[in-house]
Amino acid sequence: MYQERLKIDWIMVALYLVIVLFGWMNIYSACYDEAHASVLDFGQFYGKQLVWMGAAFLTAAIILLTEPRVFSNTAYAIYGGVLVLLVLVLFLAITVNGGKSWIPLGGFRFQPSEFAKFATALAVAKYLSAIDVDLRDLRTKLAVLAIMAVPAALVFLQHDTGTALVFLSFIFPLFREGLSGAVMVVGVVAIALFVLALLVNKYILLGGLLLLAVLYLFVWLNKRSSRDYWRAAGVLLVCAAFIFSVDFVFHHVLESHQRERIEVLLGQSDDLQGSGYNVHQSKIAIGSGGIVGKGFLRGTVTKANFVPEKHTDFIFCTVGEEWGFVGCVVLLVLYNLLLQRLVVMAERQRSPFSRIYGYCVASILFMHLFVNVGMVIGLVPVIGIPLPFFSYGGSSLLAFTILLFIFIRQDASKNQLL
Amino acid sequence: MSNKYSDRSHVVRIIFITVGVLFIGRLAVLQLFNSKYKDLAEMQSLRNVTQYPARGFIYDRHGELLVHNEAVYDLMVIPRMTKGMDTLYFCRCLGITREDFEERMRKANKYSPYSASVFMKQISKEEYAKFENKMFRFKGFYISQRTLRIYDRPIAAQVLGYVGEVDQADLDRDSYYRRGDYIGKSGLEKSYEEVIRGVKGKKVMHVDVHNREIGPYQGGAFDTMPVEGANLYTTLDADLQQYAEELMANKRGCVVALEPSTGEVLAMVSAPTYDPNLLVGRVRGENYKQLNADLAKPMLNRALMGQYPPGSIFKVAQSVVALDLGVITPGTGFACDKSLVGCHGHPSAMSVREAIKMSCNPYFYHVYRRVIQQGKYRSPQKDSQYGLTVWREYMLRMGFGQRLPVDLPRAGMSKGNIPDTAFYNKWYGKERWSFSTIYSNSIGQGEVTVVPIQMANLAATVANRGYYITPHVVRFYGPDSTRNEEYYTRHETGIRREYFDVAADGMYDVVHVAGGTGRRAKVDGLDVCGKTGTAENYGNDHSVFIAFAPKNNPQIALAVYVENAQGGGGTWAAPIAGLIIEKYINGEVARKDVEKQYREVNPCQKLPLTRRVKKVKKRR
Incomplete structure (x- = not known):
C-alpha cells in the first residue's frame, strides 16, 4: 500500500508549543525564588515541569510515529485499562488537597483521572463511529451515557468534582453527531434556574415563569391547541419541581465547601478569609495587573503566596498580574485559535472516529478552560481543575499532550483513514 | 455515519468564541475599569517602611558631644491585616492586658484600618530582642526602628530643647510629617528642625501572605535612602x-x-x-x-x-x-x-x-x-x-x-x-x-x-x-x-x-x-x-x-x-x-x-508671689 507522507498540522503543533512554553514561564515566575533562580533546579516546580515537558514532547513524538489505526483499534482496551486504574485509585490513593486521585509511583505521583479523559474520548469516538450506531436510538444514547458516566462516577468518588464535571463536555461531540440541541438548552436553563432559585424568592421566580408561559401561549403562538396548553403546563410543573428541589440539593447533596463556593460566587457571602479567600485573592492578583501587567517576575500578589495553588489551578493569576489584560487576551485568543482549529480539523476528517475524537479533544479542552479561567476570574464556582498545557503538573500535561497528539496523528493520515 | 450535522460545527465554534468574549469582558472589568484591586494588592503585598534618618548630633564649642541618639523600636500595626491572630498570646508576649490591647487597636483602627500606625511606642532593644522571633505569628504587625535623644550631661535643657510627637498643627503645616513622627518642640531641636531631622527615606518591601518580608519590591527601585540629619556645632561651652x-x-x-x-x-x-x-x-x-505644672516654669527659657x-x-x-x-x-x-x-x-x-x-x-x-x-x-x-x-x-x-x-x-x-x-x-x-x-x-x-x-x-x-x-x-x-x-x-x-x-x-x-x-x-x-x-x-x-x-x-x-x-x-x-x-x-x-x-544659698522668695503694689524703693 502506498504510504503517504505524514501531513502533520504544524499550526496546531505551534499553538501547542507556544502555550506550553508560556505556561512554563508563568510557573517559573509564580514560584520564582532568587535563591533558586536556575531554570534547571529540579527541586523547584519549574525545574520539574521541564522534565515533564521533555517527557510530554517525547510522548508526542512517539504518538506521531505510531500507526494511527492503533488508537481506534485499542480504544476499548485503553478505556478498560483506565477504568481498572480508576478503581485501583480508590484503594491505593493518597490524599492531596482533599482529593483522592493520586497513586504514588516511585518518586512521582500519578493521577489516573487525567488519563480517563482521553481514554473516554477514544471509547466514545470508537462507539459512535461504528456503522450501525444511530444516536436517535435510546439504546445508543444510554450506551454512550454509560461510557461517560462510569469513569465520571469513579472520578467523583475520588472527590475530584472538577474532573468529573469535565465529562459533561462530551455533550458537544454528541450534539455534533445528532443529539438534539434541546439537551443543551435544557442544561443551560437548568443552570439558570438553579442560580435564580438561590438568588430570587422562589414564588416570584415561579410567577415570572408563569408570565413567560402566558406570553408564550397568547402572544407568541397564533393558534393554540390543547396540546400546547398541556405542554406548557408540563414544563411549568417540571420547572417548579426543579426550583423547589434546589434548596434540598443545595443544602443536602452538595458538600459544605461547594455550597460556600457557590454562595461566594453569587455574592451571598464574602468570607474573604475563608471560602471566599481564593477568588478574592485571585481577583486582586489579576485586577492589579492593569493593562500591561507588572512585568515578568514582578508580580507581588501571586509571588507572595497570597494566591493558593498559584502554579497549578490558579496559574492564570500570574498571567493576569504580570502580563495584564493584554497577556490574558493573548492567551485566551491562543486557546480559542486552538479550539477553532480543532473544530476545523475535526470537520475535515474522513473517518468518523477521527472526527468524533477531534470534537472530544476540543470539548475537553474547552471545558477545562471554561471552568479554570471562569473560576479564577470569579464567574464559576471554585472547582479545582488545571488549565490545559499551562498549569504545573506532570500527569495533566502528559495526558493533555496524549489527548491532543492522538488527534494530530489521526489528522496527519486523514486521507488514509476511512 | 453521515455528515448531515456538519452545520452544527458552527454552533460549537460560536459557543467557544462566546465564552472567550465573555471572559475577556470580565477581565476588562477587573483589570481596566477598576482600581480597587490595584489598591488592595498594594495594601496587602507591599509595605512602605519609612526609613527614619538619625537626628543630627549636637556638639559644644570644643567638639564635646551634647546630644546623640539611641535606637528604639516602635511596634506598628495595620489593623485590617490582624485578623485571626492569637490575641492572648500576643498580649502575653508584650506584657499588656487584653483591655489595653483592645484600646490600642481601637485607636489604630480609628486612624486608619488600612495603613500603619504606632501600636506601641519605643520598645527598648532588650524588649525587642525577646519579641522579635515571634513577630511572624502576628499578621499586620511589624517593627519600625526609631531613635531617641540621649544627653550625656544633663545641661542646657531649655537651649537644646526637646523632641516630641507631631501634633495636628504640625501635620497641617508640613506634609513631611506623618502621625507618630517626632519633631523638635523647643530650643535648637525646634529652630533647626529642618536641618537636624534629615530626610526620611522609604523602603518598599514585598511581604508575603504570612507578613514576612520577602525582599525589596522591584529590587528597591522605589526606595529612597534616608539622609542623615545635620549635626549642629554649637557655640556653647x-x-x-x-x-x-x-x-x-x-x-x-x-x-x-x-x-x-x-x-x-x-x-x-x-x-x-x-x-x-x-x-x-x-x-x-x-x-x-x-x-x-511647676510654678517656677522650668521649661521656660527666661534668657x-x-x-x-x-x-x-x-x-x-x-x-x-x-x-x-x-x-x-x-x-x-x-x-x-x-x-x-x-x-x-x-x-x-x-x-x-x-x-x-x-x-x-x-x-x-x-x-x-x-x-x-x-x-x-x-x-x-x-x-x-x-x-x-x-x-x-x-x-x-x-x-x-x-x-x-x-x-x-x-x-x-x-x-x-x-x-x-x-x-x-x-x-x-x-x-x-x-x-x-x-x-x-x-x-x-x-x-x-x-x-x-x-x-x-x-x-x-x-x-x-x-x-x-x-x-x-x-x-x-x-x-x-x-x-x-x-x-x-x-x-x-x-x-x-x-x-x-x-x-x-x-x-x-x-x-x-x-x-x-x-x-x-x-x-x-x-x-x-x-x-x-x-x-x-x-x-x-x-x-x-x-x-x-x-x-x-x-x-x-x-x-x-x-x-x-x-x-x-x-x-x-x-x-x-x-x-x-x-x-x-x-x-x-x-x-x-x-x-x-x-x-x-537660695535667695529667691518662695513661690507663689502675691502681686504687690509697686512702691518706690532705693536702688543701688
Missing part, C-alpha cells in the same frame, strides 16, 4: 554651662554669657532647669505634665522669654547715648538730689564714670532729661516727643525693643519694650505727657522692659566699644559647615567708640574702686567691668548684673538675673557673674568658698 547652672541651682533667674567679638553664646542658663533626659522616651508624657525692667544697668546705655548726642560730656557732674528721684547715700558724681560707679539715680535723671528735652521745641510735650524718638532710635540700634534674631525658636521670645511716642500718646493722650511723666525710664524702671539676652548683648556692645553681633548658639551645621551670614555681621550702634570707653571705665570702677556697687564681682588678676541693677518688681527686687572681662580685648560678656532675690544686683548677681568669668577665663575657680556659698 559645656563646662561653663554646667558651672553656671550649678551656681544658679536653687534659684530662679538666668545667665547669658556671650563671646563679644563673635556674638557666640557661651552659656545660656535658665533656672530652675531640668534634666533633658526627663523628656525622652515613654516617661516623657508624665514628666512633661509635672514640669509644665529669651523673660521680660524684666532693666534696672540700673540701663544707665550704661543712657550715658553713651547722652554723650553721643552731646548733651553731656564725660566730665559733666550733677548733684545727687534725692528730691528728684530716690537714691542711696553716696557723694555726688562729678563725671559719667563716677555716676556709673555709684549708680546715682538723680544723675541719670538729669542725663535722661537732657536727652528727652533737647530744647528743639518750645512746648515741653513736643520737645519730649522729639527727644523720645531720637532716644528710641538709639535704643533700637543697641538691640533693645526688638526680638534679636537669635537662632532659637521665635515662639514665646520677648521683644522687651522701648516705648515710642505712640505708646505714650495712647497711654496718656496726645501731648499729654513729657519728660516729667516718663523720667523713670532713665533708671531702667517705668515703661521700659528688656530681655536678659538684650542685657548680655549690651554688655557685649560695651565690650566691643560700639557694635554687636547677633547672639547665636549654632556656629555652623551639617557636613558643609553651613553658616548663617547674619551671625557674622556687625551691627553698629553708631555711637563713637570713645564714649563706650567712658562707660567701660565706669564699669571697671563699679567692680574695682571703693564705693563701686559691684565689688563682689571682682576676680583677682582680671579686669572685670560690670554694672549692677536692682529691678523693681512684684515681690522682692530682681538682682541684676551685666559684666564683661577683661576690660581690654574682652573674652566674655554676660548678664546675670536672679529673680526676687533678697538683695540688690551687687549682692547676688555680681558675685555669680564674677565666678562665671573666672571659670571661663581661668578655666578654674580659685575661690572655692565663695563658689560654695553662692551655689548653695
Whole structure:
C-alpha cells in the first residue's frame, strides 16, 4: 500500500508549543525564588515541569510515529485499562488537597483521572463511529451515557468534582453527531434556574415563569391547541419541581465547601478569609495587573503566596498580574485559535472516529478552560481543575499532550483513514 | 455515519468564541475599569517602611558631644491585616492586658484600618530582642526602628530643647510629617528642625501572605535612602554651662554669657532647669505634665522669654547715648538730689564714670532729661516727643525693643519694650505727657522692659566699644559647615567708640574702686567691668548684673538675673557673674568658698508671689 507522507498540522503543533512554553514561564515566575533562580533546579516546580515537558514532547513524538489505526483499534482496551486504574485509585490513593486521585509511583505521583479523559474520548469516538450506531436510538444514547458516566462516577468518588464535571463536555461531540440541541438548552436553563432559585424568592421566580408561559401561549403562538396548553403546563410543573428541589440539593447533596463556593460566587457571602479567600485573592492578583501587567517576575500578589495553588489551578493569576489584560487576551485568543482549529480539523476528517475524537479533544479542552479561567476570574464556582498545557503538573500535561497528539496523528493520515 | 450535522460545527465554534468574549469582558472589568484591586494588592503585598534618618548630633564649642541618639523600636500595626491572630498570646508576649490591647487597636483602627500606625511606642532593644522571633505569628504587625535623644550631661535643657510627637498643627503645616513622627518642640531641636531631622527615606518591601518580608519590591527601585540629619556645632561651652547652672541651682533667674567679638553664646542658663533626659522616651508624657505644672516654669527659657525692667544697668546705655548726642560730656557732674528721684547715700558724681560707679539715680535723671528735652521745641510735650524718638532710635540700634534674631525658636521670645511716642500718646493722650511723666525710664524702671539676652548683648556692645553681633548658639551645621551670614555681621550702634570707653571705665570702677556697687564681682588678676541693677518688681527686687572681662580685648560678656532675690544686683548677681568669668577665663575657680556659698544659698522668695503694689524703693 502506498504510504503517504505524514501531513502533520504544524499550526496546531505551534499553538501547542507556544502555550506550553508560556505556561512554563508563568510557573517559573509564580514560584520564582532568587535563591533558586536556575531554570534547571529540579527541586523547584519549574525545574520539574521541564522534565515533564521533555517527557510530554517525547510522548508526542512517539504518538506521531505510531500507526494511527492503533488508537481506534485499542480504544476499548485503553478505556478498560483506565477504568481498572480508576478503581485501583480508590484503594491505593493518597490524599492531596482533599482529593483522592493520586497513586504514588516511585518518586512521582500519578493521577489516573487525567488519563480517563482521553481514554473516554477514544471509547466514545470508537462507539459512535461504528456503522450501525444511530444516536436517535435510546439504546445508543444510554450506551454512550454509560461510557461517560462510569469513569465520571469513579472520578467523583475520588472527590475530584472538577474532573468529573469535565465529562459533561462530551455533550458537544454528541450534539455534533445528532443529539438534539434541546439537551443543551435544557442544561443551560437548568443552570439558570438553579442560580435564580438561590438568588430570587422562589414564588416570584415561579410567577415570572408563569408570565413567560402566558406570553408564550397568547402572544407568541397564533393558534393554540390543547396540546400546547398541556405542554406548557408540563414544563411549568417540571420547572417548579426543579426550583423547589434546589434548596434540598443545595443544602443536602452538595458538600459544605461547594455550597460556600457557590454562595461566594453569587455574592451571598464574602468570607474573604475563608471560602471566599481564593477568588478574592485571585481577583486582586489579576485586577492589579492593569493593562500591561507588572512585568515578568514582578508580580507581588501571586509571588507572595497570597494566591493558593498559584502554579497549578490558579496559574492564570500570574498571567493576569504580570502580563495584564493584554497577556490574558493573548492567551485566551491562543486557546480559542486552538479550539477553532480543532473544530476545523475535526470537520475535515474522513473517518468518523477521527472526527468524533477531534470534537472530544476540543470539548475537553474547552471545558477545562471554561471552568479554570471562569473560576479564577470569579464567574464559576471554585472547582479545582488545571488549565490545559499551562498549569504545573506532570500527569495533566502528559495526558493533555496524549489527548491532543492522538488527534494530530489521526489528522496527519486523514486521507488514509476511512 | 453521515455528515448531515456538519452545520452544527458552527454552533460549537460560536459557543467557544462566546465564552472567550465573555471572559475577556470580565477581565476588562477587573483589570481596566477598576482600581480597587490595584489598591488592595498594594495594601496587602507591599509595605512602605519609612526609613527614619538619625537626628543630627549636637556638639559644644570644643567638639564635646551634647546630644546623640539611641535606637528604639516602635511596634506598628495595620489593623485590617490582624485578623485571626492569637490575641492572648500576643498580649502575653508584650506584657499588656487584653483591655489595653483592645484600646490600642481601637485607636489604630480609628486612624486608619488600612495603613500603619504606632501600636506601641519605643520598645527598648532588650524588649525587642525577646519579641522579635515571634513577630511572624502576628499578621499586620511589624517593627519600625526609631531613635531617641540621649544627653550625656544633663545641661542646657531649655537651649537644646526637646523632641516630641507631631501634633495636628504640625501635620497641617508640613506634609513631611506623618502621625507618630517626632519633631523638635523647643530650643535648637525646634529652630533647626529642618536641618537636624534629615530626610526620611522609604523602603518598599514585598511581604508575603504570612507578613514576612520577602525582599525589596522591584529590587528597591522605589526606595529612597534616608539622609542623615545635620549635626549642629554649637557655640556653647559645656563646662561653663554646667558651672553656671550649678551656681544658679536653687534659684530662679538666668545667665547669658556671650563671646563679644563673635556674638557666640557661651552659656545660656535658665533656672530652675531640668534634666533633658526627663523628656525622652515613654516617661516623657508624665514628666512633661509635672514640669509644665511647676510654678517656677522650668521649661521656660527666661534668657529669651523673660521680660524684666532693666534696672540700673540701663544707665550704661543712657550715658553713651547722652554723650553721643552731646548733651553731656564725660566730665559733666550733677548733684545727687534725692528730691528728684530716690537714691542711696553716696557723694555726688562729678563725671559719667563716677555716676556709673555709684549708680546715682538723680544723675541719670538729669542725663535722661537732657536727652528727652533737647530744647528743639518750645512746648515741653513736643520737645519730649522729639527727644523720645531720637532716644528710641538709639535704643533700637543697641538691640533693645526688638526680638534679636537669635537662632532659637521665635515662639514665646520677648521683644522687651522701648516705648515710642505712640505708646505714650495712647497711654496718656496726645501731648499729654513729657519728660516729667516718663523720667523713670532713665533708671531702667517705668515703661521700659528688656530681655536678659538684650542685657548680655549690651554688655557685649560695651565690650566691643560700639557694635554687636547677633547672639547665636549654632556656629555652623551639617557636613558643609553651613553658616548663617547674619551671625557674622556687625551691627553698629553708631555711637563713637570713645564714649563706650567712658562707660567701660565706669564699669571697671563699679567692680574695682571703693564705693563701686559691684565689688563682689571682682576676680583677682582680671579686669572685670560690670554694672549692677536692682529691678523693681512684684515681690522682692530682681538682682541684676551685666559684666564683661577683661576690660581690654574682652573674652566674655554676660548678664546675670536672679529673680526676687533678697538683695540688690551687687549682692547676688555680681558675685555669680564674677565666678562665671573666672571659670571661663581661668578655666578654674580659685575661690572655692565663695563658689560654695553662692551655689548653695537660695535667695529667691518662695513661690507663689502675691502681686504687690509697686512702691518706690532705693536702688543701688
